[in-house]
Amino acid sequence: MALYFTSINSGSNGNCYYIGNDQEAVLVDIGLTCKEVETRMNRLGLPLSRIKAIFISHEHSDHIKGLAVFAKKYKLPVYISPATLKKSRLLLDADNTFSLGHQQHIQIGSLKIAAFSKFHDAADPYSFTVECNEVRVGVFTDIGSVCDRLITHFKNCHAAFLEANYDVQMLENGKYPYFLKRRITSGHGHLSNAQALELFINHKAPYMSHLLLSHLSKDNNDATLVESLFKNVAGETFIKVASRYEETELYYVSDSRNTPETYSFDPSLYQPEQLNLF
Secondary structure: OOEEEEEEEOOOOOOEEEEEOOOOEEEEOOOOOHHHHHHHHHHHOOOHHHEEEEEOOOOOHHHHOOHHHHHHHHOOOEEEOHHHHHHHOOOOOHHHEEEOOOOEEEEEOOEEEEEEEOOOOOOOOEEEEEEEOOEEEEEEOOOOOOOHHHHHHHOOOOEEEEEOOEOHHHHHOOOOOHHHHHHHOOOOOOOEHHHHHHHHHHHOOOOOOEEEEEOOOOOOOOHHHHHHHHHOOOOOOEEEEOOOOOOOOOEEEOOOOOOOOEEEOOHHHOOHHHHOOO
């Protein structure tokens, strides 16, 4: 069974990531409006009924903007840490809100979601991996520094959303005020291109098929630059920058136990029944 994934949006203007198989899926963060998430999923041909749960990384508005409306409309369980929920000040259905903690594992149908803590300037922030039939996709964004936990999870992923937020020189020479530059580079802010690249070079699995570079800064990075940096060392790994303006294509990785090959595709070029997507 394949594991499908797409970035609904990635950037300081809103973050939302879709990961699932052909029966169920989860969303990591909903930083766009409910209507916009619906629109983009419809464009991808992804039925909203397939979403079975929402996982929230932290309380910053670009990760929770559409959460309350979306969760209420579709009666979806929300997994969020108590500290994040308190800081967010969101009013969620208490009967359908579940606590999230470090090194917690949650089963959603045949999907296994692992949560682990990360360095970021939020109340209680988390990264996630989603697994099905031993295929794993990671969501590693809004991270101030690389730690052993991140390395352990990253090196076991077949595909990942990895933050490459800023180019060091662009940030230093840019228009941001000093305090904001220091916040970004503090170790609890965001990963630079260089930090993300080092993680990729030193710890990517030989079977990693897709890397979606995520949460790029609008002012302190350049998509062409960072994509080139990674493609130069990517080997067989497919590299794509996740846009801050639109959804990416829908990608998938096949069950590693039965079909070791991996694929990516443009939804406009396939018949759904051929890929057993619906």
